Amino acid sequence: MSDQEILDELLKIIHICLPETETEHVNYDTVINRDLGADSMSFVMLMTKIEARFDIRIPEDSWKELSTVRDVIDAIRRAQKASANA
DSSP states (O other): HHHHHHHHHHHHHHHHHHSSGGGOOOOOTHHHHHHHOHHHHHHHHHHHHHHHHHHOOGGGGGGGGGGBBBHHHHHHHHHHHHHOOO
């Protein structure tokens, strides 16, 4: 999957978890908590749906490092690579 394809899937998940968010303005530099207004509960729901959609596991202790959409895409890529190497 390309970064754009992952972003497209993330936009769908963001729209489900944060329906009040205007996803057409979301880009790689969008800060999830600040720009999208995700609180801790919606962030957990977002990450859970991301893991399910991409069939990956992102360690919860690394979630605090995920602030932008780019960070999430990078984490998805790392988790996919780790899963492929397992």
